[in-house]
Amino acid sequence: MEQEELPVENPPTGAELYAEYAELRAENPVSRNEGEPWRVARYEDVRHVLKAHADFSSEVSQRMQEDEDRTPTMLFTDPPAHDRLRALVSRAFTPRQVAAQETQIEERCERLMLNLASKSRGDLITEFAAPLPVGVVATMLGVEDGDFVQFKHWSDTIFTNIGEILIGTPSEAAVQAGGEMSAYFLERIGRLRQTPGSHLLSDLVYVETAEGHLTDGELLMFCFLLLIAGNETTTSLIVGCVRIFHDRPDLFDRLKLSPDLIPGFIEETLRYHSPFRATLRKARRNLHLGGQDIREGDLILPLIASANRDDRVFDSADRFIFNRQPNPHLAFGLGIHSCLGATLARMEGRLAVESMLRHLDGLSLCDPEMPELDGFGAPASVGVELRPSG
Ligand code: HEM
Known part of the structure; x- marks a missing residue:
């Protein structure tokens, strides 16, 4: 029997997304569609919620x-x-440790960029912007080179299903990847308790602090958190730089x-193409926000990407000003x-741009109209034309 094709809604381009946010900020700064979370669009309100x-x-x-076993x-x-x-x-995440x-990150950038810059066309995501942060997180977690491909597979499978993992029913593949990754890291944590490593x-x-040690479950959750929080966001930052x-x-x-000028350029890219478009909160009590009555238990979506384009705070907010000062963007959240x-993400962004500048005379997107974001993360593939430096 022939299957009926379902209509596929294309994710919005950057221009469409930011036009929608501008309308929300002007007309409906705190609003919601039936059955969906409240969307908070203005900078001051997003800042307050965070x-x-x-x-x-x-x-x-x-x-x-609901899941009592889950830390x-x-x-x-x-x-x-x-x-x-x-x-x-935080004790293991100090500026000195970063x-x-x-x-190690510079060498990784160099290896990936040398390969990409050896051709006139390539895929920014699969050849540079995705393996870079996954490699950085893998190193932080002590994943050995031989296990890297397996780790990247777990990471991709889990992230492509992240929405369902958090608030819905995850796919079988994601459950299996999660189970395999848990077993892998629990075994490694057990070994590390016997013999420490340098990661x-x-x-x-x-x-160890007055707070005590982290339990196995907490350590495992931290491995998953780094995958969720550290990979796609950094990939999106690199894509943002290339869009500019x-x-x-x-x-x-x-x-x-x-x-x-690179650090200021990275800050403005974080503001202009915010990688973490929105986060989620739940009202703890009945309260008033942006003229709306919010009930205890309502879900709230502070639109970080919209706040970062609010011209109540940023002059010419829709213009990219590479040396903007001050630049109090909310791309990394607040509170x-x-x-x-x-600090790590800023460093990865800087080193990625430095390696582009070292090996290229310029680069451009094959499809400048591609969506700003794909679901929760960066697009799976971004074709680029490269002009290797002579
Ligand atoms: C450009 C890249 C990144 C962006 C834009 C970004 C953005 C964010 C934002 C907005 C939050 C707060 C979310 C909330 O309040 O609900 C957050 C939290 C977090 N991020 Fe990032 N992130 C990036 C890279 C990274 C990297 C590379 C790591 C580590 C490898 C990381 C680890 C974390 C952790 C552990 C938290 C949770 C903090 C807490 O709950 O106290 N992030 N990130």
């Missing part, structure tokens, strides 16, 4: 709460449980001449859940 954790809970994942990740936990996890994990990874996971096994280079080849030349990997 900061006021006593009113807006991060315990949004129904599945996590919640810090991203979906409120104080006091969050305070304990964050205090323990800086110590620079050489973040090992540091976390041994970290496509639109503004003059900036590529400018950064080549003045690499000291108690603000991104723990921000």
